[in-house]
Amino acid sequence: MTSGNFRWARLIVSIVLFSMLAACALPRSGPNKAEIYASSVQNQGDAFVVSVNDRVTRATAVQPALGFADEFRDAGMIGSDTINAGDRLGLTVWENVDDGLLSSGPVKQTILQEVQVDGTGFIFVPYAGRIRAAGNTPEALRRIITAKLEEQTPDPQVEVRRIAGDGSTVSVSGSVGAQGIYPIEAPTRTLSAMIARAGGIAIEPEIAQITLIRGGQRSKVWFQDLFRYPEFDVALRGGDRILIEADTRAFTVLGATGGQSRVTFNTQSLSVVEALAQVGGLSTNAADPSGVFVLRNEPQEIANQVLGRADLVGDQRMVYVLDLTAPTGLFLARDFAIRDADTIYVTEAPFTQWSKIVGALTGSLAAVGSVGTSASTLQGDF
Known part of the structure; x- marks a missing residue:
């Protein structure tokens, strides 16, 4: 075989490989922006794709409301020397x-x-x-x-x-210094005082939640709100159960970020910027900062408000789009609140896919060249 034939063979193989690379899906972390937009309701898909602005940020800024019911807050203080059954x-x-x-x-x-x-x-x-x-x-x-x-x-x-009686006692359990059953005495007639009596909380105050169970009723409040709002520092009753536990809310981060994982909240409220910072931010080598998406099942009240409609019924699949390269992009990402079970997805930059194609093609051409060299060597030997 002549050298000219080998050159033609290399060219044909290169064209075939390039066509194969173009036809095949290269490895990537998820869909690109075009594919996400193609799945929108506007394109006969099943999710609403919405660009985030100040109005959307305000409409979606909903955080879990924790607080004691009136039955707990209206209960008067038990006298320190009142006798109870079991005393x-x-x-x-x-x-x-x-x-x-x-x-x-x-x-x-x-x-x-x-x-x-x-x-x-x-x-x-x-x-x-x-x-x-x-x-x-x-x-x-x-x-x-x-x-x-x-x-x-x-x-x-x-x-x-x-x-000190057996009747006027409460149980304190969960993330506290010393779990146990404690009598209601003059210094420990309120919730915060009883928690202090049990050694205080053993987790970060920012994520600590207090559940008070009284008979068949239960209410939950943020630990820090006991001190922000005096009405939440309720009076205790014999038989009350106090449970201290960490916030269980979490979100998921996928795509071109510093780390892909399920992350728990470390504060009562969390923005997109803070959420991305928890996983190391965007990948500088792969991320497209104009393609940051937040995927969420939005309640119908909020979905109707965001879309300016009134006909939607039930939870709606929403995809919120953030462009960090826009003049106000980082401000919007700083103000847009993340909620429990959200998924943050960062798309790869087009250059990243092109680099993968070039890398795959270069490797393939090198392999073809190696085959051609081997063939020429064999021809010379014969």
């Missing part, structure tokens, strides 16, 4: 006679070390009978017992002591 009391009775109802001989004092308040709120005192203790203060209960005993012994003196 334990200490009683001492002095009688002004030698042979009393409860005492005899020279000892005129009777001590009842621990009297349990039963589940219905009553206690039993000898000769005074069954007395309701729950809801009373120790002083009020003292007067009630004294009045009962006066009917049978002259001028009795009664002392009632409230021992």
